[in-house]
Amino acid sequence: MDLIEEIKKRSSHVDKGIEEYLPIDKPYELYKAARYLPDAGGKRLRPATVILAAEAVGSDLETVLPAAVAVELVHNFTLVHDDIMDRDDIRRGMPAVHVKWGEAGAILAGDTLYSKAFEILTHASGEPERILKCIDILSKACRDICEGQWMDVEFEDRNDVTKEEYLEMIEKKTGVLYAASMQIGAILGGSSEEVSDAFYEFGRLIGIAFQIYDDVIDMTTPEEILGKVRGSDLMEGKKTLIAIHALNKGVELRIFGKGEATTEEINEAVQQLEDAGSIGYVRDLALNYIAKGKELLNIVDDSESKTILLAVADYMITRSY
Amino acid sequence: MDLIEEIKKRSSHVDKGIEEYLPIDKPYELYKAARYLPDAGGKRLRPATVILAAEAVGSDLETVLPAAVAVELVHNFTLVHDDIMDRDDIRRGMPAVHVKWGEAGAILAGDTLYSKAFEILTHASGEPERILKCIDILSKACRDICEGQWMDVEFEDRNDVTKEEYLEMIEKKTGVLYAASMQIGAILGGSSEEVSDAFYEFGRLIGIAFQIYDDVIDMTTPEEILGKVRGSDLMEGKKTLIAIHALNKGVELRIFGKGEATTEEINEAVQQLEDAGSIGYVRDLALNYIAKGKELLNIVDDSESKTILLAVADYMITRSY
Structure with a gap:
């Protein structure tokens, strides 16, 4: 099974879906700005x-x-607002959206993408109760993302960020949208609540591991592989989990x-x-999240899609860039 | 009937509703920034x-x-993003939100308000189909507002804005949210589609007239009543409908x-x-929108709430500031 190939098979439909559900309408420049990044x-x-x-729960792409x-x-x-x-x-x-269309343009392009997302989801096929549940999940995920981004900005001025705070921040910034994606797919695919909750947790764990x-x-x-200087997080003074672990151990990084x-x-x-074990600690933690996540998928029968999802989980911690 | 008193009776519940549905949670500063303007x-x-x-369609505040x-x-x-x-x-x-919390803070506070609005609406009471319809209306209204704001910004650099373009811009910036408000109230109140559509149109017309x-x-x-210099729109060179009318008639405003x-x-x-008839023209147009709007409410039986809604319509064109 070629993971990249399997993702592409599905993402080509997403590309077409974006064109169909978010057509470039009047005022054209607004919709061009909105479509710029998705395209x-x-x-x-x-x-x-x-x-x-x-x-994986027996439904299909359409x-x-x-x-x-x-x-x-x-x-x-x-991404546009961040x-x-x-x-x-x-x-x-x-160039980012705000570079091409100015800050006002980027704020509006972001708001338009956001509005359109809910409009599209409202028209999803399925029982109204299930669609409502998905809108609830997505709006809550968006609010979590705002909270996570707020924390991230706030952490820049702090030297006492704990491991727990860091994990909460990346769970919100990255974990919840993977979690919501999996859960929404399962719910609209017709799964039971127990199954869709397990998919949420699977997404949350692999999202955190990814980050x-x-x-x-x-x-x-x-x-040469990374495309930027190695260790740039350190030079920028970013409070990553590796840095937090090292600083807690009293490591002095010049x-x-x-x-x-x-x-x-x-x-x-x-x-x-x-030497301080900081890199190993974070690598092990990521591996641990992935292992826990994969176990959760035991809740559904084996299938090609399940195999691909397990491969997605592994990809999170085997990719080199 | 005292219109201000009747609005206050209802808005006091809205005040409490904001406190209840948008509690100040962690991260506190984000929620303080989000609550700042509503409060x-x-x-x-x-x-x-x-x-x-x-x-007016027989339902109630709760x-x-x-x-x-x-x-x-x-x-x-x-308002926060604008x-x-x-x-x-x-x-x-x-001071505006971006003055108190910086631009990044204001973008996030706005996004949080937006997410929360959909989250709250998802939990409204009523048949799921009706709630879904309301989410659809509100997300479409938000997209219209983005389009209207985009047009408004674009008009600043243009000297050939037509009456039709101006009316489309204010319909989107102001009309649609009044329209959506009325329609959502009617739908969740249990009305037929014919009635809720009439309420949408009523809101749209009085919203345009307001603007x-x-x-x-x-x-x-x-x-002394306006709280700012009279004629500031003219001095700022704003392409209001009055200015568009006058410029079309060849009036030269120094x-x-x-x-x-x-x-x-x-x-x-x-x-x-x-003298050019520009002010009279716009005043008459506003009066006309209000008259048309009020007629639409004939679709429901007379009631105290209907009387208040008709008074709201009149208020749009009798207020002096």
Whole structure:
């Protein structure tokens, strides 16, 4: 089974769904700004998991395609607004929305994506009770994302962020949308509450693992594969879980928050983190989340889609960038 | 019947509803930022019309209170984001949200209000089909508001805005949320589709009238009542319907877009607009929208709530500020 191939099979329908459900209407520039990021691609992992969850409970792609598109638009909405807040001018290798259309344009493009996501989800096929439940889950996920982003911004000015706070932040920023994707796919796919709750938890765990494994990748992947300097999190002084673990152990990292460092200095810092067990600790934690998540899928019978979902979980902690 | 008193009777429940449905939770500063504007008051006209529409079709306040709160939160969400875009630093006599919490804080506070509005509406009481229909209406209204705001920003750089374009812009910026409020109140109140559609149209018409009458007020209300210099729209070069009418008639307004003017110059400009029939034209148009709107309410039996709704319509074009 080729995971990338299986994701692509489904994401090509998501691409078409975006064109169909979010047509470029008047005022054209607003909709061009709204479509800019969704059209630029991305892995489409979240909408793919909506579809895979539905398939794993015996439903199909057609039934949940609107919901998959809605989730992808919500994801893009958060990227557009986050880039304004974080002053990130490049996204997916292109100028960010606020660079091309100005800040006002980007705020409105984000709000339009958000509105459209709910509009599309409202028109999903299925029993009204199930659709309502999905809207509830998605709106709550959006609120969690706002809370997570707020915490992330707040953490920048703090030196006492705990492991628990960090995990809560990334659960909200990343975990809940994977969780909501899986749960929505299962619910609209017709599953019982017990099954859809298990899918939520599966998504939550692999979403958290995805995010903390990012910190490991930043330390361990060579520059030629990573596409940016290794250890940039350290130089920027980011309070990642690795940094929190090391600081708690009293490790003194000379390059932490210094903005730049030589290759030797980076190698030295990474070695310090390996010696303190900080990188291993976070890697093990990510592995643990994935193992726990995968166990939860025992609740459904074996199927091709289940195999792919298990591979998605493994992908979270085996990818090198 | 004392209109202000009748609105207050209902808005006091909306105040309590906001506290109940949008509690100040962790992270506290995010929720304080989100609650800041709703707590600062405002007329609460929109939620009051949700309630009045429900009453006029035979339902009651309790049934539609969550929906009324949802509409008020959506209204506040648009204010928070609009103030960032328009660089308006004062709102309701206080520093705007982006002044107190920074731009990132205001973007997130707005997004939180928006998410919460849908979450609350999802939990409204009523048949799931009716709630879904209301979510559809509200999400479409939000998208219209984005389109209207986009047009408004775009119009600033154009000198060829037509009457039709202006009316479409204010219909979207202001009309649709009144329309949605009335329709949602009627739907959750249990009305037929014919009745709820009439309420939508009633709200749309009085919402447009409200906005174009604002332009008249800016010209005709003395500074001591208006709370700002009369004719400020002219000095700012705003393409209001009055200005569009006058420019089309070839009237040359010396102070248009000049940023400042003496009292004599303002009086002279207003006189020019009166002579050209521009102010009368817009006043008549507003009156016409209100008359058409009121006729639509013939679809329901007379009741106290209907009388109040008719008074709300008249208020739109009799208020002096």
